[in-house]
Amino acid sequence: MKSSVITFPGSNCDRDMDVALKKFGFKNKMVWHDDVELPKSDLVVLPGGFSYGDYLRCGSMASKSKIMQSVVNFANSGGMVMGICNGFQILVETGLLPGVLLRNKYLEFICKNVFVKINNKQNSYFKNIDNDILEFHIAHNEGNYFCTNNQLKEIEDNEQVAINYCDKEGKSEEQFNPNGSIKNIAGIFNKQKNVLGMMPHPERMIDPYLSGEDGSLFFNNLINNLK
């Protein structure tokens, strides 16, 4: 399986993603934001970080990078595109995913483990995964997902909610919402479910000595689904 990780100026989880993808069997290539063409890929990943410093709306500058036209075309032709954290923000800015990511409700950066409930397994990202609840790790300042009521209805009708923040038992209540996201949303798909954006970093959960191993479950499952 071939993957590509896009490096924008200010990306800082690009190496971590490269390490994770390779660990689970992907042949990964790093792609520079200023390139025009995407290498042949089964999966394209937009990594976390602070692209262009995020001085404007997070992800907005990166969404105009040269490479993004190819990423959008790839996604529109059914290619798998996953955006993590800043990558999620970029996907929202390109319009591949609906809604926006606002500043965290308590106006503070949050770095900690959270539980998320998988809301939809009818897609190549979560199909065949045994667990319903995963322990993931978040590290962000702008992860407060927001959209209009009409958009929300559409997202829910199309089963586009990928994961929700919850507790260990899967209760998705306000008190387990770390950032004020609407309906505890931690990640969403596009209509076709080939594009996934999520705030948690599965690449930081791939080793028992790190924050946990549920990222390993995710990547193992992902590569098997793509085979």
Added chain:
Amino acid sequence: MIVNEQVAIDHGLKKDEYAKICELLKRTPNITELGIFSAMWNEHCSYKSSRLHLKKLPTKGKQVIQGPGENAGVVDIGDNDAIVFKIESHNHPSFIEPYQGAATGVGGIMRDVFTMGARPIANLNSIHFGSPQHKKTKNLLRGVVHGIGGYGNCMGVPTIAGQTNFDSSYNGNILVNAMTLGLVKKDKIFYSKAAGLNKPVIYVGSKTGRDGIHGASMASASFDEKIEEKKPTVQVGDPFTEKLLLEACLELMAGDSIIAIQDMGAAGLTSSSIEMASKGNLGIEINLNKVPCREAKMTPYEIMLSESQERMLIVLENGKEEQAKKIFDKWNLDFAVIGKTTKSKKIELHFDGEQVANIPVNTLVENSPMYDRKWKKAKLPKKNKIKKDDIKNLKIIDVLKKILSNPNVCSKEWIWQQYDHTVMGDTIQKPGGDSGVVRVHETEKAVAASVDSSAVYCWAHPLTGGKQVVCESFRNLISVGAKPIAITNCLNFGSPENEDNMGEFVECVQGIGEAAEFLKFPVVSGNVSFYNQTKEEGIKPTPSIGGVGLIKNYKKMITMDFKEIDNIVLVIGKTEGHIDQSLFARNILDEKNGPPPEVNLFNEKNNGETLLKLIDSGYIKSAHDVSLGGIITAVSKMCIKGNKGIDLKKPKYLINEIEYFFAEDQGRYIVEITKKDQKKVTDLLNKNAVHFNELGTINEDQLYIDDKTKVTIDELKTSNTSWLTNYMSK
């Protein structure tokens, strides 16, 4: 502008210093030259009050590759890997503007590390604030934490450990000390020594603006009621540009075109160009019209003294300019050839076709003032005797809860959750333990780091306090299973012109030196911050020690959470019942006098090294050093972290329960072992003449003392975790 004695005094120079400048130059300096002298001769850059004493610190060791004098220290961790590290203060700017002050402190120390070719792999910090009741404290704390996070998070470098203290002596002068560790290949370390004639001098990074002019001079003076006016001297950070600068520099460093490289920190272009020339015994000629400027009509004076962030100066091999420029173009950074190295041994500046400065380099560096300031030796205070009446009504659990919720002991999760501590995917011990630990990427090795200070002990008796901080750092590394390698120190003190403050400095440094020597824990880098005082009110003497150690196989790392019910808990090291200057004495008895606990270096070393042997043999399941709040506080934290309880038994000692559990005697650790290993462990401890007591057995969820007093761990956890969150949300 005409330069005279008054202008020099306004630049922070003393009358005799100005006279010396005129004598060295054999003429009156012009305003640009005066600015350069004032920047190079201030306390922050010249170490004029501290140099004499810093020379006494031990700086050499088997693993030391580079000691003090470079951008940062470097130690060998085997396999051609080396760790570059340093701690630095950003106290004055952080008090004036907490967000930017703290942010640029973090930015500056990371630049010091990657200037040497190392990729930063971990950040730490030691921050000190005034009393929680002081009106400024909350906002300063919030601003500093946001600033540290804002910069470090954006750079993608994990913040893995730190220390936060509150004490009213910091009401008017907070401390922000930032530390960075970087990883480099031993054969790819870069230095700041220029070499060769007619080599191009290159400016890279951000453009030069008018921010931070005279920052270093500001940091070399005391505060008064006009500090708000000093806001323009605080630099403004741009972590995004620094991230680009990091990547661009590392890309250039992968080749062989760099002769020397130096970041523009305090005193900007002035100190960076002069340091490179001085170390290379060369001259440097710069055309200031070539310096990329952010604002129009900047004068030579402003260009030379700006402390705009995210800039570097490089001496390149001839003919490599185009190749280097391509890299900086790729990262959208300025790149300008601004001058060349010369044989003149002078710093020669040109602007608009005229020479605007011409100063022999040695006058700025070797001839800079050095003072043997007067200082007063501190007396060891007399011991207090605890009065039976003072403690007879104390309930031990109530006292414990009070101590666990004390601002200096309580959980700092509210702070470190705002720092990205997991980026780079190698953080195997997060903040909240004895040391932060990161793996050396794609190897079995891991590096542990901790930062410590004990201002109260240093205040009570500087010599003992200085020793104690080094020992505490040593213990924090050993507690996670790391072999201590070396330290960096950030020496925060009041005015060196005050004999008491100077005495505190001299004796703390002596104490640091003695402990570092004995423990073979040399000082490889550091910085001095004097004038931490507002009007006549100085801070408690606060040397911060950043320690670095190595874990050869990260799978052997130890954490402090209790692991298994029925395991045995021991305290290693002798408990004598020293209560003076303990958290118990100061906060429960309200007794602020008396000597700090004695430091026995032989026991420190022996206890620590023996524990390392036990860890290496796999006997230790969890460990934690005993510090503030004594045995019972340490044990409680291990219970809280591990969600386990303990049946504590007070050994049949002569001292009473309170003294036994709350004393802050040094050289002690709490360890967890299995029953099966108990004999092997106690034999090894006895063989090495290490004193120990059995404290008790781990249980499910309660803390018992001698079967009668009990409290649930959940209650203790609430005491420990709620104070800071409540305080910040009020």
